[in-house]
Amino acid sequence: MSKILIVEDEDAIRRVLKKVLSEENEKFVIDEAADGVDAVAKIKINNYDLVICDIKMPKKDGIEVLNFIKKFNQEINVIMISGHGDLKTAVEAMRTGAFDYIEKPPDLNNLLTSVRGALKAKVVKSGIKKNKSSTKKGKYEIVGESKKISDLKDLIVKIAPTNAKVLILGPNGSGKELVARQIHLNSLRSDxxxxxxxxxxxxxxxxxxxxxxxLKGSFTSAHKDRTGKFEAANNGTLFLDEIGDMSLSAQSKVLRAIQENKIQKVGSEKDIYVDTRVIAATNKNVKKLIESNIFREDLYHRISVIELNVPKLDDRKEDIPDLISFFINLISAQYDKKNITINEKAIKKLSSFDWPGNVRELRNVVERLLILTESDQITDKDIVKFSGK
Known part of the structure; x- marks a missing residue:
């Protein structure tokens, strides 16, 4: 039995939200608060699973309520309700730890999808301690313990269970896809x-x-109906890599899909509802693209609720020994060379190089060394002979 608090100063919106939630599940216990002060008082004496909170309210606004909740009990998920002029504040709320935000007037499909996700997240939170040891890694492990990578891992743990849109920035080969996969793997959408x-x-x-x-026949080569990536990613994650290269026409449709959770197939006027979390990535300076009128500013604000910066390898060279060890174990198994090792001089030699191609370039060099080395140990002489550096 879930307990929900609706915090909204407009009586009509409060009544609509309560009605919709009661119809969703008659077992929901729903309380109401007309302002932030009343909300804080109720939160102190009740064990809520979810708070749905307006941003602009008298006496105490939604951000103040959110900040109180995060200090009082981090297991309470919060969905913020924002007006059209409150987007920047809503983004601030997501960065503070809100589970999601819904624009006024609230789309009921979006609202119920968010409520279901938030209540599911509450169940997951109650059984999992939020630390690095609880993250799922799989074959998409982010290797390294440098300060920048440790901070990045901590952020992934924090944002993965939310519905926040994420923009991953970093140079080619730095591991932006790994970050996206780690967010998905540790999210409620991992299945x-x-x-x-x-x-x-x-x-x-x-x-x-x-x-x-x-749809079939919508253009010359459309010989049959085709499902798009947004629809294919329903109930999961859509990773838009190199979004900085997307045309303005496509950007406008992506913006609508993110805003309304609806898409239209090419050649169709029928809306298809999709529940998809969007993670985007680029190696470009998006703000410069906006200044050059190549990228939509409104889309940027939609996809960059959370911005993650993946450092280049030259800025975290202390991770190179761990990366080398990881790649040797991974690649040697593929080539059935399970007893290959590398000596300290070779590791120091590789660590001294510049890596403009980042982690991808290091992986390629390690693979080349494993293939070409003539003994069971990679030495500094092998580095000079085969690394190409």
């Missing part, structure tokens, strides 16, 4: 699909069909 789209690899005239699907 759902992870769909990746490389926006730079798809011709601009085909990107809309790729993302949203098409």
């Amino acid at each position: 759902g699909p992870f769909i990746e789209v490389n926006c730079a690899a798809i011709p601009s005239e085909l990107i809309e069909s790729e993302l949203f699907g098409h």
Whole structure:
């Protein structure tokens, strides 16, 4: 039996929210508060599973209520309700730890999807301690213990269980896809699909069909109906890699899909509802793209609720020995060379190099060394002979 508090100063919206939630589950216990002061008083004496809170209210606003909740009991999930002019404040709320935000007037499908996710997250939180040891790693482990990587891992743990949109920034080869996969793997959507789209690899005239699907006959080569990536990622995560290369036309449709959780296939006027978390990545300076009118500012604010910066390898060289060890174990198993080792001089030699290609370049060099070394141990002489550095 879930206990929910609705904090909203407008009586009409409060009544609608209570009615919708009661119809969703008659066992919900629903309390109401007309302002932030009343909300804080109720939170102190009740064990709520979820708080749905307006941002702009008299006496004490929604951000103040959220800050109180995060100090009082971090296991209470909070969904913020924002007006059209409150987007920056809503983004601030997500960064503070809100589970999600819904725009006024609230779309009921979006609201119920968010409520279900928040209540599910509450169950998960109660059984899991939020620390590094509780994160799932799988084959997409982020290797390293440097300050920058440790901070990045901590942020992933914090944001993964929420519905926050994430923009991952970093140079080519730094591991942006790994970060996206770690967020998905540790999210409530981990049982759902992870769909990746490389926006730079798809011709601009085909990107809309790729993302949203098409109907047979909608254009010359459309010989059959096709499901788009947004629909394929329903109940999961859509990773838009190199979003900085997306056309303005496609950007406007992606913006609508994120805002309304609805898409239209090319050649169709029918809306399809999708519940998809969007994670985007780029190696470009998005703010400069906006200044050059190449990227939509409103889309940037939608996808960058949380910004994660993946450092280049030259800024975390202390992680190179761990990365080398990880790649040797991984790649030697693929080539059935399970007894290959590397000596300290070779590790120091590799650590002294600059790595403009980042982790990807290091992995390629380690693979080359494993293939070409003539003994069971990679030495500094092998580095000079085979690394290409």
